[in-house]
Amino acid sequence: MSANSDNSDDVQTHSIEANDNLIKSVILDQNGDLVAAWREAFQNIIDSMASEGRLEFDHSYTRIVDNGQGVELTEEKGIQLLTVMGESSKDADDHSTIGEFGVGGSQVIAKGRTVFISGDTALMFDIKGWGLEAKTVPLSDASSLAAEYNDGWANLIDQHFGSFASYDGLAVLVDHYEDEVPDEGSYKWSRFGDNIHSRFKYLNNVDRTKLYVNDELITDLNALDINGYGSPTHTEVYESEQTGPVHIAVKHGGGTLTVYSGGIKVTDVDSRGISGQIVTERNLELNFARNEIKSGCPIWSEISDRLDEIRAKVFNEVKENRLNDSARKFISDRMFNHGERDEYSDAEVFETASEDMVSWDELSQEDEVGMASKGNPAADKLQEAYGQIVLNENDPAVQEFDDHRDDLDDAPEDFDAQIRAENNGLHTTYEEVDERTLKPTQQKQLGIARYIVDEMGVNMDVRWGESDVAAAWTDGNSYIVLTETAAKSSQWIQWVPEIWRVVVHELAHNVDTSDTEPSHGISFNRSLRENIEKEGGIEALSHIMGKISEKNLTRVAEIGHAKAE
Numbered sequence: 076m077s078a079n080s081d082n083s084d085d086v087q088t089h090s091i092e093a094n095d096n097l098i099k100s101v102i103l104d105q106n107g108d109l110v111a112a113w114r115e116a117f118q119n120i121i122d123s124m125a126s127e128g129r130l131e132f133d134h135s136y137t138r139i140v141d142n143g144q145g146v147e148l149t150e151e152k153g154i155q156l157l158t159v160m161g162e163s164s165k166d167a168d169d170h171s172t173i174g175e176f177g178v179g180g181s182q183v184i185a186k187g188r189t190v191f192i193s194g195d196t197a198l199m200f201d202i203k204g205w206g207l208e209a210k211t212v213p214l215s216d217a218s219s220l221a222a223e224y225n226d227g228w229a230n231l232i233d234q235h236f237g238s239f240a241s242y243d244g245l246a247v248l249v250d251h252y253e254d255e256v257p258d259e260g261s262y263k264w265s266r267f268g269d270n271i272h273s274r275f276k277y278l279n280n281v282d283r284t285k286l287y288v289n290d291e292l293i294t295d296l297n298a299l300d301i302n303g304y305g306s307p308t309h310t311e312v313y314e315s316e317q318t319g320p321v322h323i324a325v326k327h328g329g330g331t332l333t334v335y336s337g338g339i340k341v342t343d344v345d346s347r348g349i350s351g352q353i354v355t356e357r358n359l360e361l362n363f364a365r366n367e368i369k370s371g372c373p374i375w376s377e378i379s380d381r382l383d384e385i386r387a388k389v390f391n392e393v394k395e396n397r398l399n400d401s402a403r404k405f406i407s408d409r410m411f412n413h414g415e416r417d418e419y420s421d422a423e424v425f426e427t428a429s430e431d432m433v434s435w436d437e438l439s440q441e442d443e444v445g446m447a448s449k450g451n452p453a454a455d456k457l458q459e460a461y462g463q464i465v466l467n468e469n470d471p472a473v474q475e476f477d478d479h480r481d482d483l484d485d486a487p488e489d490f491d492a493q494i495r496a497e498n499n500g501l502h503t504t505y506e507e508v509d510e511r512t513l514k515p516t517q518q519k520q521l522g523i524a525r526y527i528v529d530e531m532g533v534n535m536d537v538r539w540g541e542s543d544v545a546a547a548w549t550d551g552n553s554y555i556v557l558t559e560t561a562a563k564s565s566q567w568i569q570w571v572p573e574i575w576r577v578v579v580h581e582l583a584h585n586v587d588t589s590d591t592e593p594s595h596g597i598s599f600n601r602s603l604r605e606n607i608e609k610e611g612g613i614e615a616l617s618h619i620m621g622k623i624s625e626k627n628l629t630r631v632a633e634i635g636h637a638k639a640e
Contacts, residue, residue, distance in 0.1 A: 109256055110270045112182040113137070116247055117275060118339065121284045125244060129287045130271070134259040136231055137186070137249040145244050148196035148211060187251040188228045190217055195241035201225075203252060214239060225250065278338035280322050281356035298322035298335075298354040307392035308351075309385050318357065318374050325351035325385060327393045327402060334359070334368065334375075342366050348402030349386055353378060387415075390422070397432060398424065400471070407472035410435065411479040426470040428454035428492065433464060438476075439485045445492035446477070452545070453496035460501060465492045505548055505589040507540040507556060520562050520574055522632030523619065527578050528555070529638040530615035531606070535582070537639065548589040549581040556589075567628050568620075575616045579606045 113130055116139045120128035125143030132138070183189055184200040191198040197217035199210045204224055212220050218237065222229035228250040235248055257264040268288060275286050278294040286294045299310040301324040308326040325332065330350030331343040336359040360372035368375050387409065390402050398406070403424045409415040410424075416435055423432035428447040438444060445465035447454045454465035466473045480486045510521060517539060525537045535549075540556040542548065549555045561577040562570035581588070583602035606612050622631050 109137070109186050109251075110267055110274075112186050112249075113139070113271050114274055114339070115182040117271075117286055120245075120286070121278070121282055121337075123245065125284055127285050127287070129290075131289055132267075134256060134264065135227075135251055137251065138235055138247070140242075140244065140246040142244045145193040145242075146191070148191070148193050148198050183247060183249060186255045187249040188221070188225060189247065189249045190221070190232060192217070192236060192239075192242050192246040192248070193244070201228075214241060274340040275338070277322070277335050277352065277354045280354055281320065281338040294338075298352060299324045301326050301351050307389050309389050311385075313378070313381050315377060317377050318355065320356045321378055321381075322354040323351075323378075323381070323385065325349040325382075325389065327389050327399070329399055329401070336361060336365075336368075341368065344368070346401060347386065347405045348399055349382075349389060353382075383409075387418070391418075398422065403470075403472040404475070407475035411475055411483075424472045425476060426467045426473060427458070428465045428467045429458055430467075433466075438464070438487060441487040443488040443490050445490050445495060446473075447492035451492060452543075453492045453501065456496050456501040457492055457499075460499070463495075505540065505542050505545065505556070507538055510539050513539055517559060518636075519567075519628060519632040520570065521557065522635035523571055523628075524555075524557055524561075524574050524578055524635070525639040526619055526622075526631060526635030527575055527615055528582075529635070530618055531582070531612065533582060537578075542589075545588070547577045547581050549584055549587070551584050551586045551588070555581045567623065571620060571623065572616060575619075579603065579612065582606050 113132075117128055117130070120139070120141040120143060123141060123143030123145075125141035128139065128141040128143075130137070130139050184202050188204070189200045192214055195214050197212055197214045199212065199217065199220065201224060210220060214236065218229045218232040221232055231248060231250050236242065236246070257267075271288060272293040275294050276296040277298040278284065278286065280298040284294070285292060299312070299322055301308050301310060306327045308324070310324045313321045313323055326349060328348075328350055330346065332346035332350055333343050333352045334341045335352060335354040337357065338354060341359065341361060355374065355378070357374060359375050360369040361367065362369060386402070386405055390398060390406055393402070403426075406419050406422055406424050410419050420435045420439075423434050425433050425435075425438065426449070427433060428445075428449050428451045430449060441464055445454065445457060445463060446468040447465050448469060449467045451465070457463040457465055466476075468474070468477075476486075477489070480489070510518070513521065521537065521539050528535055528537055535552075536554040538554055538556045540548075540558055542558050542560075545558065546560040547555060547557045555578060557574070557577065562573045564570040564573060580603060583599050583606055585602075619631065622634075
């Protein structure tokens with residue numbers, strides 16, 4: 076660390092200097108996988124004005140060559156470009172070149188013993204053997220120098236460049252370190268080729284450089300191709316003075332919206348109801364790792380505004396069908412935050428507690444609408460008895476509307492669905508019934524349910540009850556109560572699986588479902604899946620169906636009652 080005097084004798088200025096160990100650590104520990112090294116090399120090929128670049132690889136080596144301008148390795152500036160971290164020939168404000176950080180070479184040399192060849196000179200690295208040293212030799216002597224340290228490296232150089240007196244452009248040859256590549260038979264290794272292809276597949280839409288991987292052209296896909304699967308689609312080449320040409324191909328629906336900066340994949344962004352790809356000719360402002368767009372990037376800011384216009388067009392075309400959740404949230408935002416209610420008034424955006432969809436036209440005609448969680452029995456009763464709309468209070472589009480309700484002159488008032496149902500005599504009942512009063516078929520169904528619970532190894536009582544809203548309920552701990560609607564079929568071969576499904580469903584709840592609106596979220600679905608898949612789930616049903624065929628229904632039901640005693 077150095078120190079310099081300022082204007083005052085009491086002030087000193089210090090600069091931070093990195094030692095060799097830190098630089099080596101940055102090279103070895105802070106770089107990505109082999110695909111990242113290939114990506115950096117391809118980006119340098121594009122920036123070199125080469126018309127063609129080729130990557131050849133197997134598990135032991137990487138060879139990358141181009142027909143670009145090359146690097147003058149006999150001059151100090153040329154060597155610095157490949158040996159000095161932070162040194163770059165590229166301008167951070169230049170949107171025509173991709174690299175700007177001057178660390179691309181370190182991605183490559185971290186992966187193996189490396190030789191850069193341009194003209195009749197070779198620049199050689201072995202970061203794990205030589206540390207930070209780099210050696211420059213005539214190309215004709217490269218294999219001899221390599222042989223002093225590693226025969227495999229020397230053989231590789233002889234194989235690929237032994238007959239060359241010089242090489243136009245730039246060539247990179249890497250003898251992989253064993254610990255820098257995945258196992259040859261691993262899934263990750265098998266995906267490396269596809270990974271590099273996915274990053275550059277739209278390059279030729281915005282750049283003339285052709286890239287090949289193991290002799291296969293990987294830059295030949297049309298950025299405006301979009302598989303719609305019947306969904307409304309939109310494709311265009313948008314251009315302004317700020318953005319330059321931007322290829323946009325999107326469709327309504329879930330999935331990813333992938334951004335390619337300068338034709339190279341950068342990241343997936345929040346799709347907000349659409350999926351597809353955005354391919355820019357100019358480079359976006361990216362983070363150091365080049366996998367995120369910087370906040371405030373002016374090019375992306377304008378593209379984002381254009382995407383909102385495209386969303387509006389695409390969603391208008393799909394209004395007659397069910398919009399996906401992200402699209403509904405987007406439209407609700409446009410309606411209440413951007414003054415576009417008239418444009419979307421007929422779009423069925425808002426989800427009801429009964430899982431129907433309604434539009435703003437429908438809502439604004441009501442004096443009042445209810446609010447409840449999805450699946451609330453009171454909401455179903457109010458809709459069936461009085462045709463009243465009860466919205467799902469947890470739906471993002473509904474929440475956007477509710478946040479602006481007080482600012483809207485034509486917005487309906489809200490009411491609590493549970494209180495309204497009770498005030499109208501639409502009670503939700505959960506009452507247990509003395510099993511001695513059950514009909515013979517109900518006795519058999521209860522016995523089968525008890526047999527199922529026992530087969531699953533669950534220590535819970537099974538009872539019978541009546542409810543005007545539920546086929547069954549549970550306290551989430553000690554008992555399950557079935558009703559006659561748990562089994563709708565008349566034949567045992569059909570109603571036994573129905574009883575089984577209801578029992579398995581209730582076992583997945585860990586709360587009192589007669590007192591609290593049960594959640595059917597991620598935790599519930601995980602428990603339900605485990606109950607079905609684990610030993611005693613689907614196996615219990617198969618066992619019982621076999622027992623009934625063997626002993627008859629009445630006998631198996633009696634066994635179930637006996638197990639419960």
